Amino acid sequence: MKRHTYVALLATLLSATAWGQEVSLYGTTMAEIWKQNIPGSEQATYTAATQYLGIDATKLGSDNLSLHLFGWGVKDFGDSSPTIYNGSPNGSYSGGYLSFGYLQYRFDQANAEIKAGRFAINQGTGFEQVDGVSARTDLRGGFSISAFGGRPVLYHTQDLSSQLNYDFQKDFIFGTRLAWRLPQVTEIGLSYLEDGTHAAQNLPQPTTEDFTRRQVGLDLLLTPTTSFDLRGRTVFDVAKHPEVAPGAPAHNDIAEHDYSATWRIGSQVAVTGNFAERNFFAYFAGSNMPSLFRQDDHDMFRGWGGKVTWTTEANFQLVGDYRHTHRETFGDSNRLGGEMRWTFNDKAVLFGLGGHIVNAVDTKFVDPSTPYLSLSYKEARIWTLVTKGQFSASLDGILQRYDSGNPYLAGVQNVYEVVGSLGYQATANIKVSGDVTYGTNPVAKHETQGLLKAEYRFGSAKKGGQ
Amino acid sequence: MARNTILQVLALVLGLGMMTACGLVSPEASFTPTHNYALGAGRPICTECHSNDLAKGALKTYATFDHTPTFVKNHRFQANQDSNTCAVCHAPSFCIDCHGGKVPMKPAKLLADRPDRDTPHRGDYLTLHKIEGKLDPSSCYRCHGRANNDQCRACHR
Numbered sequence: 001m002k003r004h005t006y007v008a009l010l011a012t013l014l015s016a017t018a019w020g021q022e023v024s025l026y027g028t029t030m031a032e033i034w035k036q037n038i039p040g041s042e043q044a045t046y047t048a049a050t051q052y053l054g055i056d057a058t059k060l061g062s063d064n065l066s067l068h069l070f071g072w073g074v075k076d077f078g079d080s081s082p083t084i085y086n087g088s089p090n091g092s093y094s095g096g097y098l099s100f101g102y103l104q105y106r107f108d109q110a111n112a113e114i115k116a117g118r119f120a121i122n123q124g125t126g127f128e129q130v131d132g133v134s135a136r137t138d139l140r141g142g143f144s145i146s147a148f149g150g151r152p153v154l155y156h157t158q159d160l161s162s163q164l165n166y167d168f169q170k171d172f173i174f175g176t177r178l179a180w181r182l183p184q185v186t187e188i189g190l191s192y193l194e195d196g197t198h199a200a201q202n203l204p205q206p207t208t209e210d211f212t213r214r215q216v217g218l219d220l221l222l223t224p225t226t227s228f229d230l231r232g233r234t235v236f237d238v239a240k241h242p243e244v245a246p247g248a249p250a251h252n253d254i255a256e257h258d259y260s261a262t263w264r265i266g267s268q269v270a271v272t273g274n275f276a277e278r279n280f281f282a283y284f285a286g287s288n289m290p291s292l293f294r295q296d297d298h299d300m301f302r303g304w305g306g307k308v309t310w311t312t313e314a315n316f317q318l319v320g321d322y323r324h325t326h327r328e329t330f331g332d333s334n335r336l337g338g339e340m341r342w343t344f345n346d347k348a349v350l351f352g353l354g355g356h357i358v359n360a361v362d363t364k365f366v367d368p369s370t371p372y373l374s375l376s377y378k379e380a381r382i383w384t385l386v387t388k389g390q391f392s393a394s395l396d397g398i399l400q401r402y403d404s405g406n407p408y409l410a411g412v413q414n415v416y417e418v419v420g421s422l423g424y425q426a427t428a429n430i431k432v433s434g435d436v437t438y439g440t441n442p443v444a445k446h447e448t449q450g451l452l453k454a455e456y457r458f459g460s461a462k463k464g465g466q
Numbered sequence: 467m468a469r470n471t472i473l474q475v476l477a478l479v480l481g482l483g484m485m486t487a488c489g490l491v492s493p494e495a496s497f498t499p500t501h502n503y504a505l506g507a508g509r510p511i512c513t514e515c516h517s518n519d520l521a522k523g524a525l526k527t528y529a530t531f532d533h534t535p536t537f538v539k540n541h542r543f544q545a546n547q548d549s550n551t552c553a554v555c556h557a558p559s560f561c562i563d564c565h566g567g568k569v570p571m572k573p574a575k576l577l578a579d580r581p582d583r584d585t586p587h588r589g590d591y592l593t594l595h596k597i598e599g600k601l602d603p604s605s606c607y608r609c610h611g612r613a614n615n616d617q618c619r620a621c622h623r
Contacts, residue, residue, distance in 0.1 A: 026559075050570050054559050070559045074570040097568040100558055106499060110492040111523050111550055120558070120565065122545045129567045129613065136550070138492040142525070149476065153567050155613045158623060174476070179547070183525040187547055219546055226518065226527060231543040256604075260540050264529075272536045278604040287611045292622045293603065301604045309535050319535050325601055333601050339535070341582075347508045350582050360601060375597045381588070383581035396581040398589035408596045417589040421579035435578045442593045451578065 024459035027053040034449035037441060048076040048093070064106045071098040100129075111144075112137035121148050124177040124191020125217035125235050129153035132173070142183070147176040152195055157288045162209055166288060169203075169211045170196040177217075184223065191217040195286055201242055213286035214239040215255060232259030237282035249297060255282035272307040274323075302326045305335070315343040331363035333375065350385040377402045392423040392433070412444045429457040497523035501555045508582055509533035510555075524551045538584045567613040 030050040054070035073096035102117030115134045120127065123146055132150010139145060152173040157163045177191035196212030219233035235255040244250055260274040280299040287293040305323030320338040337356030343349065360375035383396040399416040402409055417439030425431045437449040512521075516528040524530070531537070531544065531551065545552055545561075552561075564573045564586065573585040586609075599606055610618055 068558055070562060072570050099562045099566045106496060108496055110494060111496045112491065120561065122549050124546065127565060138494065139490045140492055155567060156616060158619055181525045183520055184527060189547060221547060226529065233546065260543065262536055270534060270536065283604055284607060284611065289615050289618060289622065292618065293607050293611050301602050303602065307536060327601060330600055343508060347506055350508060352581065375600060377597060385582050394579050394581050400589060400594055409593060412593060415590045415593050419578045423579055433579050437578065440590060442590060
């Protein structure tokens with residue numbers, strides 16, 4: 001969207017708030033400082049201010065019409081921002097973004113609603129940001145239908161020449177989902193997504209960089225009894241692709257299977273199993289970083305695992321989990337671990353403890369002759385959050401211990417981070433807090449970061465929103 | 467060409483939809499747009515207050531929406547099917563903390579004072595991503611594959 005269109009849209013939306021009978025303004029103001037410590041590189045100090053700002057205005061002339069705006073801006077006041085933030089050792093970082101800004105009309109009947117503007121939508125095949133219109137409604141007989149259309153929100157690609165193709169190809173996005181619900185038993189959804197209408201192979205000067213997607217999704221929830229549920233989705237790639245070379249393996253048109261089943265045993269124990277499979281050629285379609293998320297015909301991921309959760313009436317929760325992963329071109333790994341949580345005094349004190357072991361000795365390419373040079377690591381975490389009156393305090397420590405000699409980590413073996421935070425809830429709608437983070441960076445040097453935060457909400461706030 | 471076809475199909479569907487909408491739309495009243503009161507820290511269990519009846523609108527039991535560890539990990543399924551039910555308790559900005567097309571900082575830093583929240587990338591994830599990205603790049607793709615990857619480009623050129 002062009003800058004002047006952006007400004008005009010924002011001005012129109014902001015002026016609409018004047019009609020609102022209930023207007024809430026909320027935001028978070030943050031100031032942080034830290035010094036990047038990388039040997040051989042000039043030390044850069046990051047002194048940034050970040051502002052999140054949102055507006056909810058309801059009852060705009062009608063009880064059913066509302067406006068929602070949210071965005072952020074950041075400015076580094078240091079001489080030069082760390083390379084991690086701007087990709088360049090010189091020059092300070094600044095930026096901003098309108099996350100969403102839309103008008104919404106909710107009907108009194110059938111949970112129907114219409115949105116217009118910039119919004120995020122999670123429907124069927126995936127999560128999209130759109131400048132356009134969306135609508136949904138429940139239908140008779142347990143059916144519901146939803147659709148959206150407009151221009152996809154565009155992002156940066158890896159280089160300027162790619163950006164031109166990207167902007168040209170992604171001119172229009174359309175999605176729809178038809179679902180059927182049988183109360184308490186099932187929901188089945190069928191969805192379609194078309195992201196960009198100018199496929200690379202149809203351009204006047206065809207390119208290999210295809211940023212468009214065409215997908216069909218099937219999502220499912222099945223709860224035959226109150227103690228069991230199965231949910232998940234399968235996404236199919238239905239775009240036309242160039243013919244594969246003779247003798248080469250055909251593309252797998254299934255982008256993703258992703259399923260999870262939970263069985264609740266009594267009131268305290270739940271057992272969950274999950275399975276996922278993603279074929280990279282179909283799954284990575286439409287990426288604006290195709291060199292990183294490569295549509296490799298031969299690569300795929302498959303993972304399966306389980307989780308056992310035990311929740312006692314004494315506000316104690318114990319979780320044990322296991323997951324096996326397989327990547328076609330890299331090998332297998334096993335992840336095993338657990339987590340414990342306690343809550344005391346009506347959630348005034350929360351305490352958690354967890355640990356995981358990732359055993360990746362079956363991976364390929366690291367060094368098959370010396371498998372101990374692997375991607376294996378261990379992770380431990382301990383945290384607490386205490387609230388007393390208007391004050392709150394938290395402490396969070398995390399340690400990752402990597403196998404010695406891991407060639408990807410330049411000799412780094414132990415990485416840790418400790419975060420301490422103090423907060424003061426001045427009023428029901430204003431909270432100030434400060435965080436101090438101490439830990440190691442990717443080159444095993446110690447860094448300390450400080451962050452001050454003010455969170456506030458003015459006006460007639462939405463009761464349940466958080 | 468394809469765009470025109472889609473627009474024509476869309477117009478046809480809308481036209482037919484308008485003619486038959488009154489007969490097809492559910493006569494049920496919409497459910498409440500917001501929860502009666504804000505919920506405190508920690509993962510809410512809906513069935514602590516609501517009996518295990520059907521949640522109006524969703525036509526699913528309240529237990530379906532209990533924020534168990536499994537629910538938190540797999541909330542993409544519920545968000546996919548019941549985003550308007552999520553909106554009863556969560557403002558859209560709640561999702562944007564992690565799922566914005568662009569975010570100025572990683573969620574773990576934004577929510578450093580909420581260790582109870584299951585935010586991604588706690589600790590020095592910049593180091594860990596060299597391993598996790600090799601074991602399963604599809605897990606990175608969900609958030610960084612088509613958006614929110616300005617910082618990735620600093621190294622992945």
